[in-house]
Amino acid sequence: MSTEENxxxxxxxxxxxxxxxxxxxxxxxxxxxxxxxxLIGLIIGSVGLYIRFAHGLRLTDLGSFVPxxxxxxxxxxxxxxxxxxLLVFTLLIYVFKWNSALPxxxxxxxxxxxxxxAMALILIGxxxxxxxxxxxxxxxxxxxxxxxWMIWLHVVYMVVLLAKLxxxxxxxxxxxxxxxxxxxxxxxxxxxxxxxxxxxVFGVVLARPIWQGSALPIYFLVSALLAGTGLLTFQFIWFWxxxxxxxxxxxxxxxxxxxxxxxxxxxxxATLGGLVILYPGVPAQASALHLTLFGPYWWVFxxxxxxxxxxxxxxxxxxxxxxxQRIGIASILLIVTFIAVPLNIVIPPQLAVEVVEPxxxxxxxxxxxxxxxxxTLSEWLLTIFALAFGFLVFxxxxxxxxxxxxxxxxxKEGKNx
Numbered sequence: 001m002s003t004e005e006n007x008x009x010x011x012x013x014x015x016x017x018x019x020x021x022x023x024x025x026x027x028x029x030x031x032x033x034x035x036x037x038x039l040i041g042l043i044i045g046s047v048g049l050y051i052r053f054a055h056g057l058r059l060t061d062l063g064s065f066v067p068x069x070x071x072x073x074x075x076x077x078x079x080x081x082x083x084x085x086l087l088v089f090t091l092l093i094y095v096f097k098w099n100s101a102l103p104x105x106x107x108x109x110x111x112x113x114x115x116x117x118a119m120a121l122i123l124i125g126x127x128x129x130x131x132x133x134x135x136x137x138x139x140x141x142x143x144x145x146x147x148x149w150m151i152w153l154h155v156v157y158m159v160v161l162l163a164k165l166x167x168x169x170x171x172x173x174x175x176x177x178x179x180x181x182x183x184x185x186x187x188x189x190x191x192x193x194x195x196x197x198x199x200x201v202f203g204v205v206l207a208r209p210i211w212q213g214s215a216l217p218i219y220f221l222v223s224a225l226l227a228g229t230g231l232l233t234f235q236f237i238w239f240w241x242x243x244x245x246x247x248x249x250x251x252x253x254x255x256x257x258x259x260x261x262x263x264x265x266x267x268x269x270a271t272l273g274g275l276v277i278l279y280p281g282v283p284a285q286a287s288a289l290h291l292t293l294f295g296p297y298w299w300v301f302x303x304x305x306x307x308x309x310x311x312x313x314x315x316x317x318x319x320x321x322x323x324x325q326r327i328g329i330a331s332i333l334l335i336v337t338f339i340a341v342p343l344n345i346v347i348p349p350q351l352a353v354e355v356v357e358p359x360x361x362x363x364x365x366x367x368x369x370x371x372x373x374x375x376t377l378s379e380w381l382l383t384i385f386a387l388a389f390g391f392l393v394f395x396x397x398x399x400x401x402x403x404x405x406x407x408x409x410x411x412k413e414g415k416n417x
Contacts, residue, residue: 031399038395041388048381052126059378063368065361066350070375071127073346074383077227077339078120079198080220082113083157083191084228088258090184090191098254101247104406105236110165111397112235117158119390126382146201153194160187168403195224208349209284209356215273216345222269223341226262230334233259237328240405249324256327259334260317267310287355291348300340309337347373 051059062069089109092098125131138155141148160183167180199220202211233255242248274293277285292301313330316322322330353371354361361371375383397403 034395034399035392038388038392041384042392045381045383045385045388048378048383049126049385051378052382055378057129059376061370061373061376061379063370065353065369065371066347066373068127068346068350069373070343070379070383071123073342074339074386075120075124075127076198076220076342076346078116078123079195080224080227080338080342081231081335082116082120083195084224084226085109085231086113086161086187086228087191088225088228088232090188094181094184098251101240101242101245101251102236105232105240107165107168107403108235108239108398108405109232110161110168111403112231112394113161114165115390115394115397117154117161118393119386121154122386122389123383146197146204150194150197150201153190153197157187157190157194160190192221195221202345207356208288209282210277210288210349210352211345219269219273222262222266223338226259226266227335227338229255229259229262230331230338233327234331234335236405237324237331243324252324252327253321256317256322256330259327259331260314263310263314263317263334267314284352284356288349288352291351292344295348295351297348301344304337305340305344308333309340 060069086109089102089105093103125134128134134151137148137151141152143149164180164183164187167176167183170176196217199217202208203213203216205211233252236255237252240248274289277289280286292298313333316326316330316333319326351371351373361369
């Protein structure tokens with residue numbers, strides 16, 4: 001029996017030969033489309049990669065007043081997805097003992113985290129002026145710098161993720177299984193530390209008053225848990241093979257309830273944080289929030305994020321027993337629109353420079369001395385390159401290495417913990 005037939009038997013053991021050959025033929029068409037889309041995106045995005053190495057940051061809209069743009073915002077978004085999904089998964093399996101169907105998502109979830117990590121490192125690495133000097137931080141670390149801590153935590157987290165992914169290819173028995181369990185427990189404080197440090201990097205920037213304080217690291221952690229729950233819910237609902245099983249429906253609804261809870265918590269936290277900033281009316285802080293709410297890109301916050309990313313998903317999830325499809329749609333909307341959150345955190349506070357330091361913008365005129373920002377073509381192209389690269393990594397693992405969810409996942413994650 002061929003490998004393709006064996007794979008089909010895992011999904012539908014009762015299929016006859018005609019059904020098998022037909023399903024294989026039908027299955028190849030969308031796979032080819034996905035591969036084609038990924039390769040086209042990589043080729044198009046490679047133009048942006050060439051521009052970055054040939055011209056540096058000169059063809060971006062970054063400058064002295066706005067040094068962080070779409071690449072930094074997207075990097076934070078990817079960190080939330082990557083770390084948040086693993087944090088939520090590990091907590092549900094090892095702490096809250098969700099051991100019915102969810103443990104079977106381990107391979108696919110670790111694979112997606114690795115692909116998202118690749119996207120994040122590409123963007124933040126190329127956002128640096130000299131990305132190939134990043135090894136200096138590892139060889140000559142300055143432990144008083146939060147950037148050093150963030151880079152080191154990312155490296156350790158990547159090693160843990162690769163180790164967990166490698167263990168998934170082995171039979172987790174005896175010592176190997178115990179190592180995997182301890183790595184899971186170790187990843188919890190490690191992931192929390194990584195997200196909190198990423199938020200603290202913003203919180204200690206004196207030139208941006210709205211970032212300062214201890215609230216931003218906590219907000220980053222809540223955002224990571226919300227985005228991670230959305231990604232985990234999306235993958236479980238749309239990738240799980242046994243969609244008629246009672247365990248699948250029960251787990252999907254529990255994930256939907258968890259997603260609804262985090263949506264409400266995130267909405268309340270953001271509202272309280274905004275009121276605290278607006279009530280005293282300190283210009284250096286309130287002006288940045290006013291730009292977010294009523295500035296030229298107000299629609300990113302109100303329509304894209306609040307409308308499509310919060311109100312519509314909450315409406316889909318609020319029914320007493322929402323269907324699995326509705327939960328899946330809510331998770332998709334959340335994942336797609338949540339990029340607005342880091343964009344609004346990163347960019348508007350940098351555009352309020354004239355309020356923070358009056359007269360600075362008009363004091364000098366020259367390239368890069370602009371208090372406005374919108375991503376240039378090269379920035380969009382490089383972002384497409386990172387997305388396409390991570391997408392192809394996921395496709396290779398999912399379609400070639402067969403890192404898919406397992407219905408008969410007995411002892412590999414959580415059941416014997």
